[in-house]
Amino acid sequence: MFFNAPLTTLLLALASVTDFTTAKPAPRCSTNAECIRRGLPIRSPSKRAFHNSNLRARQAPSDALSFDYTGAVATYTIESAGDYLFTVQAGSGGMTSAGDYSSIGGTAAQVNATIFLNANTVLNLVVGAQAGTASSGFGAGGGGGSFVYTTDNDLLIAAGGGGGGETAYPNTHPGADANSDFSTSASAGSTGVAGGTGGNGGSALTEYGAGGGGAGWLSSGSTPGTSSSGNGGSTKPSWTGGTTTTGASTAGGFGGGGGGGSNGGGGGGGYSGGGGGGQYYAPGSGGGGANYLTAAGTDGSVTIGHTGNGVIIITQLTAEAP
Numbered sequence: 459m460f461f462n463a464p465l466t467t468l469l470l471a472l473a474s475v476t477d478f479t480t481a482k483p484a485p486r487c488s489t490n491a492e493c494i495r496r497g498l499p500i501r502s503p504s505k506r507a508f509h510n511s512n513l514r515a516r517q518a519p520s521d522a523l524s525f526d527y528t529g530a531v532a533t534y535t536i537e538s539a540g541d542y543l544f545t546v547q548a549g550s551g552g553m554t555s556a557g558d559y560s561s562i563g564g565t566a567a568q569v570n571a572t573i574f575l576n577a578n579t580v581l582n583l584v585v586g587a588q589a590g591t592a593s594s595g596f597g598a599g600g601g602g603g604s605f606v607y608t609t610d611n612d613l614l615i616a617a618g619g620g621g622g623g624e625t626a627y628p629n630t631h632p633g634a635d636a637n638s639d640f641s642t643s644a645s646a647g648s649t650g651v652a653g654g655t656g657g658n659g660g661s662a663l664t665e666y667g668a669g670g671g672g673a674g675w676l677s678s679g680s681t682p683g684t685s686s687s688g689n690g691g692s693t694k695p696s697w698t699g700g701t702t703t704t705g706a707s708t709a710g711g712f713g714g715g716g717g718g719g720s721n722g723g724g725g726g727g728g729y730s731g732g733g734g735g736g737q738y739y740a741p742g743s744g745g746g747g748a749n750y751l752t753a754a755g756t757d758g759s760v761t762i763g764h765t766g767n768g769v770i771i772i773t774q775l776t777a778e779a780p
Contacts, residue, residue, distance in 0.1 A: 524771045527586070527768060536579040538777045543571075550566045551563025551743075552592060553623045561633070564636065570758070570761075582607050589622055599700065601710075613752065614751075617768065618747025624741045634745045636746040644672065653732045660725035660733040665736075665738070668721070668722045671690045671716050672744065673731045679724075688718045
């Protein structure tokens with residue numbers, strides 16, 4: 459009798475004993491552009507570049523290319539015109555090792571922005587390094603800034619590095635964090651001197667044991683020029699961190715970090731470099747570096763709190779038809 463029932467009756471009977479409902483899948487997105495549009499986390503980078511070499515890779519709009527710290531300037535050629543999302547992190551400041559004289563380094567900045575780029579634009583990419591750990595009782599170097607600029611020296615983005623820690627028991631100062639905005643003036647070192655302004659390197663005390671200033675876009679950081687002090691970080695084209703004149707302190711990170719002195723921390727590299735930390739009689743930590751975004755950039759934002767070496771991630775969001 460059941461098999462002779464009308465079709466609607468049969469369907470109702472089946473529905474009474476069968477659960478057609480299914481669990482909703484977790485939100486997903488197939489491209490980074492879609493993720494950003496829907497407010498979801500971006501997908502993991504699909505490509506990574508670890509070597510200092512000229513890269514000319516055609517990318518689909520969903521691809522992300524990640525450049526890690528290598529200690530050298532890398533180049534990348536834009537294959538197709540379109541909007542590109544940049545995530546640029548700098549290096550954090552060095553710390554002094556555990557003990558009565560220990561202090562931590564300042565955290566680095568992360569700059570996010572979207573920039574339209576024409577095909578065949580060649581970018582120079584500087585990925586800042588975290589400065590090393592100094593021996594207890596000595597100053598540490600400042601973190602290196604990260605920079606994205608064209609081969610014509612048109613700066614697009616700069617992210618500031620953190621200041622180096624110092625030794626001033628029992629009142630040690632941690633290294634200053636990088637700027638949390640797009641102010642063009644970098645911070646001063648504690649008990650030290652002013653950070654750079656308008657794209658220049660940070661200053662340094664001409665005193666025994668002081669830290670070197672961090673490099674800026676336009677000029678290198680200042681060097682105290684006294685014994686047991688740290689040297690200023692170098693600006694383009696080398697972007698080397700400032701060296702130190704004492705083996706127990708640490709040099710500044712690649713990206714223009716200032717070198718640590720026997721007492722003062724080095725300033726962080728950035729659009730403007732952080733000021734060097736104080737000297738023997740009044741030790742102080744290094745100042746943090748400043749950030750920058752070209753006027754052509756959109757959706758720019760800055761966050762601080764990054765530790766470790768920097769990274770630059772480039773994601774193509776749109777592509778113009780050839």
